[in-house]
Amino acid sequence: MKIYDWIVVGGGITGAAVSYELTKKGFAVLLLERDTAMQNATRFSYGGLAYWSGTTDLTRQLCTEGIDRHRNLSAELDADTEFRELDLLLTIDRGVDVEQVAANYAHFAIPPQLLSVAEAGELEPLLNKSAIAGALTVRHGHISPTATNQAYCQAFVRLGGTIEFAEVTGLISEGNRISGVKTVGENYACENAVICAGGWSRSLLKAAGISAGVYFTRAEILETPPVDLQLRTFVMPALLKRFELEAESSKIEVDFLWDEPGKELHPPILDAGAIRFNDGSLRIGQLSRTLSDLNAKVDRQTSEKAIRAGIGKVLPDVANLPATWHDCIVAFSADNLPVVGPIGDRPGLQVFSGLSNPLAIVPALAERFANRAAGEKDWAMAYAPLRYELLSPDRFAKK
Structure with missing residues (x-):
C-alpha cells in the first residue's frame, strides 16, 4: 500500500489550496473529495474577498497577504480565477x-x-x-469560487498530486497516532492527515473523539x-x-x-x-x-x-x-478565527477549517501551512511571523 506524506480530506477551496501548496513543497499528497460535482460551500459561495475587514493584527495581516496572493493567483495557477x-x-x-x-x-x-x-x-x-x-x-x-477551486485542483494534479473521489468514513489510528484515512471503498495510509472538510469537519473529528471548536x-x-x-x-x-x-x-x-x-x-x-x-x-x-x-x-x-x-x-x-x-x-x-494546525494529543492529524472569511485568506494561510509542514521558518515569508497559537485547534480543548 502506498503511504502518502499527506492526505487532505475535503476538496473545497481550503482542501484544494492546501493540497496544491503541500505538493509545491515536494510532498506526496492525496486529496479525497466526496462529490464529483461540487455541492459544497465553495460551490455556492458569493465569492467575496473581504480583504478590508481585518480588525486585529492577525486578521489584518492575513487579509493583506491574502489579497496579494489573489491578485497574482491566475498567473500562478495558469487559469482564470475571475478575480x-x-x-x-x-x-x-x-x-x-x-x-x-x-x-x-x-x-x-x-x-x-x-x-x-x-x-x-x-x-x-x-x-x-x-x-x-x-x-x-x-x-x-x-472571484469565481468554482473557477478558483478548479484552478487549484488542476495545478495540484500537474505537480503530481492525486485526487480520489470517495466518502471519508473515519480515521485510522495506531495508538494515538493517525496513520490513515478510511473511505467507503478503501483505506489509505499516510504520515499526516489534514481535515479540510468545512462544516463536515466537526463530525469527522467527533467520530475520532476530538473536539476542535x-x-x-x-x-x-x-x-x-x-x-x-x-x-x-x-x-x-x-x-x-x-x-x-x-x-x-x-x-x-x-x-x-x-x-x-x-x-x-x-x-x-x-x-x-x-x-x-x-x-x-x-x-x-x-x-x-x-x-x-x-x-x-x-x-x-x-x-x-x-x-x-x-x-x-x-x-x-x-x-x-x-x-x-x-x-x-x-x-x-467558536471565536471567529480559523482552526488551523495540529491536534496536540493526536500525532499525524491536523485541521484546516472553521474559516468565517475563507476566500480572502485561504491562499495565504494555505501557503503558510505548507511552509510549516516543510519545516520552514516564518522569516522566509514576505510578511511578519504569524501567531499560530491563536489559530491552534488546541485552544478549544476542554479543561
Whole structure:
C-alpha cells in the first residue's frame, strides 16, 4: 500500500489550496473529495474577498497577504480565477442610526465610507432608496469560487498530486497516532492527515473523539441563470445577523446541543444580499440556520419565499428573477478565527477549517501551512511571523 506524506480530506477551496501548496513543497499528497460535482460551500459561495475587514493584527495581516496572493493567483495557477475588484454596498435599513452603524466599522483595516441615500442610489441604480437610511461602501475583491477551486485542483494534479473521489468514513489510528484515512471503498495510509472538510469537519473529528471548536450553519441561497439585469455592486446588509447567530450558537452553555439529534440552536436569520458573476448569473441570499443534523431537511419553498421577500425590499428588480434554491454547510469557529494546525494529543492529524472569511485568506494561510509542514521558518515569508497559537485547534480543548 502506498503511504502518502499527506492526505487532505475535503476538496473545497481550503482542501484544494492546501493540497496544491503541500505538493509545491515536494510532498506526496492525496486529496479525497466526496462529490464529483461540487455541492459544497465553495460551490455556492458569493465569492467575496473581504480583504478590508481585518480588525486585529492577525486578521489584518492575513487579509493583506491574502489579497496579494489573489491578485497574482491566475498567473500562478495558469487559469482564470475571475478575480476583480468592485464596490461593496452595505445597506442600512430605514430607521436605523447610520452614524452608529458607521462607527461599528471604524476599527476595520479599511473603514467603509458612509453614503447618503442619494449617493447609494447613484452607486447602485437598482437600489430601492425608500427602504434605506443610507449605506456604506468599500472596494471589495471577488472571484469565481468554482473557477478558483478548479484552478487549484488542476495545478495540484500537474505537480503530481492525486485526487480520489470517495466518502471519508473515519480515521485510522495506531495508538494515538493517525496513520490513515478510511473511505467507503478503501483505506489509505499516510504520515499526516489534514481535515479540510468545512462544516463536515466537526463530525469527522467527533467520530475520532476530538473536539476542535468547529461548528456549521446550513446556508441557503438562490442562483439565477445568466440574466440581462445589470447589478453594478455587491449588495449586503451593513448589520449582518450571521455573525451574531454564530456567536450565540457556539456559546459553551449550548455546546451540548450540537451532539443531540434534531436540535435547532437558534431561529434562522436572513442577510439579504446579491452579487452578479461575470457570466451574468446572480447569487441571492443568504438564509442561515444552526441545525445539529448535517443532513437536516428544510422547507425549501418557505426558504425561497423568505429570501425573495428579503431581497425585494432593497433590490425589487432582483426578487422575481428565475432562480434555483440551493443549500450547503458552512463552517465557523467558536471565536471567529480559523482552526488551523495540529491536534496536540493526536500525532499525524491536523485541521484546516472553521474559516468565517475563507476566500480572502485561504491562499495565504494555505501557503503558510505548507511552509510549516516543510519545516520552514516564518522569516522566509514576505510578511511578519504569524501567531499560530491563536489559530491552534488546541485552544478549544476542554479543561
